[in-house]
Amino acid sequence: MTKNYSNMIDREDDGSIAILRIDLRDRSMNVLDPGVIDAIAVATGEAIADPAISGIVITSGKENGFLAGADLTVVSGWGDPAYALASVRAEVAKLGNTFRAIETCGKPVVAACNGLALGGGLELALACHYRVVTRHARYGLPEITLGLLPGAGGTQRVMRLIGIQAALPILMQGRTISGAEAVEAGLAHEAVDRGQVVNAALAALRENRVKALAAWDEKGFRLPGGDAYAPANANALTVASTLSHVASKGNNTAPLAILRCIHDGSRLPFDKAQQVEQKYFVDLLRKPAARNIVRTMFITKQSADKLKRRPEGPPKHIMSRMGVLGTGIMGSGIAEVSAAAGIDVVLVDRSADIAEASKTRIAKGLDRQVAQGRLTQERRDAILSRIHVGAGIEAFAGCELVIEAILEDIKVKQDAIRNVEAVLGEDAIFATNTSALPIDELATASIRPQNFIGLHYFSPVPKMALVEVISGKATSEQTLARSLDYLAQTKKTPVVVNDGYGFYTTRCVDAYLREGIHLLLDGFDPILIEKAGEALGMPVGPLCLSDEVGNDTAHHISHFFENRESGPVGADRARSNAILDRLIADGRTGRKGGKGFYTYAEDGSKAIDRAFLSQLTDFKRQDLEVARERMLFAQLVETARCWDSGVIEDAAEADLAACLGWAFPTHLGGPMAVIEQMGSAHFAERCRELVAQAGARFTLPESFARARPGARYYRDAA
Ligand code: NAD
Numbered sequence: 001m002t003k004n005y006s007n008m009i010d011r012e013d014d015g016s017i018a019i020l021r022i023d024l025r026d027r028s029m030n031v032l033d034p035g036v037i038d039a040i041a042v043a044t045g046e047a048i049a050d051p052a053i054s055g056i057v058i059t060s061g062k063e064n065g066f067l068a069g070a071d072l073t074v075v076s077g078w079g080d081p082a083y084a085l086a087s088v089r090a091e092v093a094k095l096g097n098t099f100r101a102i103e104t105c106g107k108p109v110v111a112a113c114n115g116l117a118l119g120g121g122l123e124l125a126l127a128c129h130y131r132v133v134t135r136h137a138r139y140g141l142p143e144i145t146l147g148l149l150p151g152a153g154g155t156q157r158v159m160r161l162i163g164i165q166a167a168l169p170i171l172m173q174g175r176t177i178s179g180a181e182a183v184e185a186g187l188a189h190e191a192v193d194r195g196q197v198v199n200a201a202l203a204a205l206r207e208n209r210v211k212a213l214a215a216w217d218e219k220g221f222r223l224p225g226g227d228a229y230a231p232a233n234a235n236a237l238t239v240a241s242t243l244s245h246v247a248s249k250g251n252n253t254a255p256l257a258i259l260r261c262i263h264d265g266s267r268l269p270f271d272k273a274q275q276v277e278q279k280y281f282v283d284l285l286r287k288p289a290a291r292n293i294v295r296t297m298f299i300t301k302q303s304a305d306k307l308k309r310r311p312e313g314p315p316k317h318i319m320s321r322m323g324v325l326g327t328g329i330m331g332s333g334i335a336e337v338s339a340a341a342g343i344d345v346v347l348v349d350r351s352a353d354i355a356e357a358s359k360t361r362i363a364k365g366l367d368r369q370v371a372q373g374r375l376t377q378e379r380r381d382a383i384l385s386r387i388h389v390g391a392g393i394e395a396f397a398g399c400e401l402v403i404e405a406i407l408e409d410i411k412v413k414q415d416a417i418r419n420v421e422a423v424l425g426e427d428a429i430f431a432t433n434t435s436a437l438p439i440d441e442l443a444t445a446s447i448r449p450q451n452f453i454g455l456h457y458f459s460p461v462p463k464m465a466l467v468e469v470i471s472g473k474a475t476s477e478q479t480l481a482r483s484l485d486y487l488a489q490t491k492k493t494p495v496v497v498n499d500g501y502g503f504y505t506t507r508c509v510d511a512y513l514r515e516g517i518h519l520l521l522d523g524f525d526p527i528l529i530e531k532a533g534e535a536l537g538m539p540v541g542p543l544c545l546s547d548e549v550g551n552d553t554a555h556h557i558s559h560f561f562e563n564r565e566s567g568p569v570g571a572d573r574a575r576s577n578a579i580l581d582r583l584i585a586d587g588r589t590g591r592k593g594g595k596g597f598y599t600y601a602e603d604g605s606k607a608i609d610r611a612f613l614s615q616l617t618d619f620k621r622q623d624l625e626v627a628r629e630r631m632l633f634a635q636l637v638e639t640a641r642c643w644d645s646g647v648i649e650d651a652a653e654a655d656l657a658a659c660l661g662w663a664f665p666t667h668l669g670g671p672m673a674v675i676e677q678m679g680s681a682h683f684a685e686r687c688r689e690l691v692a693q694a695g696a697r698f699t700l701p702e703s704f705a706r707a708r709p710g711a712r713y714y715r716d717a718a
Contacts, residue, residue: 006039010061011047016054017205018047019198023061030060032120033071034091040124041098048105055205058102058128059112059198064137066113067121072146072298079291088285092278095120095152099127100274104217108210112201114194118176119143123152126161130210131188132200133179139187140176146298147254147290147667151281155261156273160216162186163225164233164262168240171258216270227266237263251537251667257284288677292669296659300652301465301493309469309496309653310484311477317485319343323396325416326406327358330433333461334403336362339386341490346399348390355389362387365462397423401486403455405433408556413437414445421447429479431455436502436557439472449474453483456503457492458661465493466660472499495657500647501564502557504654505661507647508638508671509545510561511697512662513554515634516542517576518695523621526597526608532627537665542631543597543608547590551597555580568696569641575695579616586612632674633690635664636683637698639671643713644701651676651713672713680707 003011010021078088111125115137141150159167182188244255257280265273323346347355369375443449454470487494530541590596598606648654655670690698
């Protein structure tokens with residue numbers, strides 16, 4: 001007979017063994033929230049108390065997943081300063097205590113992980129006495145990537161199972177491993193095929209292979225490899241601490257907190273160690289960094305992936321045939337991800353040979369993945385079989401969508417629009433991957449402007465999740481809906497913005513790059529400028545980024561923007577453009593040309609070109625904090641302008657686009673989060689000062705300069 005707990009857990013006894021199946025009815029995947037934790041406590045409590053039951057199996061009712069981890073919406077709520085700290089501590093303790101009660105219940109408990117177990121899901125499995133996992137499913141503790149740590153005993157159990165040194169990569173990198181690897185690492189006992197986990201768990205119990213006591217609860221337990229003071233462990237902890245600090249420039253405190261849990265916990269009995277872990281977990285939860293990361297990179301991303309901005313009217317559409325015009329860096333990437341999503345893709349360039357070369361490049365990339373074991377040969381062949389080289393534009397006949405990724409020139413693009421639309425059907429969508437040209441201006445060449453849209457991808461396309469979707473004035477709901485359906489089909493994260501020169505992301509990247517040039521011109525040492533960019537949390541400094549993007553591209557975009565801007569905002573641009581002009585005149589296109597702000601050696605190494613830059617700066621100014629703040633504010637002010645002109649209108653989505661698109665530091669949440677958390681009055685005041693100290697480009701639009709104190713931009717804001 002099946003018993004149901006809170007509509008979340010089913011219990012069916014197999015003889016003297018209780019099988020508990022976690023199955024959240026309203027979710028496609030199980031997650032942990034206080035209700036689920038209560039249900040687990042009640043269900044396991046009853047089975048433990050039942051004298052007819054001698055062993056327990058915990059599994060999931062979902063076909064391909066055990067437990068995806070904590071419900072991050074709930075976790076994010078716990079981080080809100082409005083949520084009483086004592087209540088947060090109680091919730092966190094309840095989770096840990098529930099798992100600990102399972103571990104110390106006196107009856108053998110087996111986790112039968114039928115698929116993925118992450119974060120709190122894996123922590124539940126770790127609290128069971130025996131773990132059966134699915135060979136090919138993924139397991140891991142990714143909390144660190146969210147600015148958090150595993151707070152339900154994860155740091156303590158992993159270290160006690162496999163020792164400090166083996167635990168470090170699992171806890172500090174947040175990477176997932178396969179079930180087979182989990183067994184090899186000593187985190188699980190058996191890896192079997194999907195569908196076999198419960199049988200394997202029952203067999204382990206019936207054959208008395210499961211001891212109802214964790215190793216660390218046995219008398220005389222010693223941590224494998226010794227505690228944190230064992231010389232090799234002390235060494236490994238010091239190295240891990242240094243590496244994590246260097247990697248995050250001190251912006252992510254989670255690595256240090258995990259190291260403290262290991263250090264302190266390694267010398268304590270389990271229950272005390274768990275309290276230490278809970279304390280560090282709550283500390284992290286209440287820091288803005290974790291809240292910002294979880295809100296932007298998880299909650300907002302999830303809602304964007306679920307197509308929050310999709311108009312409801314048009315029915316869901318699955319794309320089956322499309323075209324890509326221009327098969328260079330971007331076109332090849334777009335073709336690859338589309339073919340990987342099951343879409344037939346027609347490639348057209350200026351000649352069939354160029355398109356063929358693109359297909360060969362895609363094949364080589366896929367071959368590399370096969371060699372690395374990341375792709376099967378069958379899948380590689382299937383992807384390539386969907387990519388068709390077309391001799392000319394006529395090959396697009398019958399395509400439901402054509403994306404152009406040709407030269408960034410309005411006339412060339414408008415010609416292409418006319419030619420391509422002539423062979424497309426009435427319903428077909430024409431999308432442009434322009435980085436900066438206004439959609440409405442391009443659409444003047446279109447005979448069906450309602451079917452015209454901007455899909456701005458990021459390079460490299462297969463790796464970058466974001467696509468900035470630009471809806472023009474005439475873009476219809478059907479075009480927007482179908483474009484979003486297509487992006488979901490190809491597993492991209494869409495953020496919808498309105499039209500304007502450079503849209504949102506290109507304008508903000510330009511602002512960051514240009515501030516690097518202004519700092520140079522103001523006498524800052526280029527090495528310090530680069531370090532200040534990294535200290536802010538950007539992956540690379542502005543001069544390096546400009547070289548990587550290509551100074552010719554930066555030059556082209558900045559001159560294009562110069563013609564669009566007016567008033568004080570544009571006044572400073574001529575100053576930075578003059579430097580870009582000099583770079584281009586000197587052939588300094590960046591890495592691709594062998595020289596830019598840096599010089600590049602044949603072995604791939606690079607060095608700041610001090611001889612060239614000495615013509616621009618005297619290297620005297622060394623104030624890292626000033627440089628860091630100016631580069632942050634350059635991005636904030638540009639974001640404020642995009643908001644003021646209606647290019648962006650959803651703060652959460654704009655922040656997601658910033659973090660995914662130009663790697664704005666996730667611990668800050670995004671530019672709108674920074675402005676809101678800084679306070680509108682302080683933001684306006686500091687910008688006024690920066691105008692006086694550094695230049696007119698820090699002038700805020702009126703709506704921000706005169707914003708009421710405490711103005712909020714997030715929709716969920718009170
Ligand atoms: P690319 O130079 O690598 O490729 C352009 C391709 O278009 C070439 O194969 C070229 O032969 C072809 N082409 C040019 N004119 C054509 C025409 N009239 N008809 C058919 N084919 C033509 O350029 P890319 O970096 O892939 O950029 C393409 C577009 O994507 C540009 O609009 C660019 O602004 C935009 N974009 C680039 C990036 C990036 O990081 N590279 C990012 C976002 C958007």
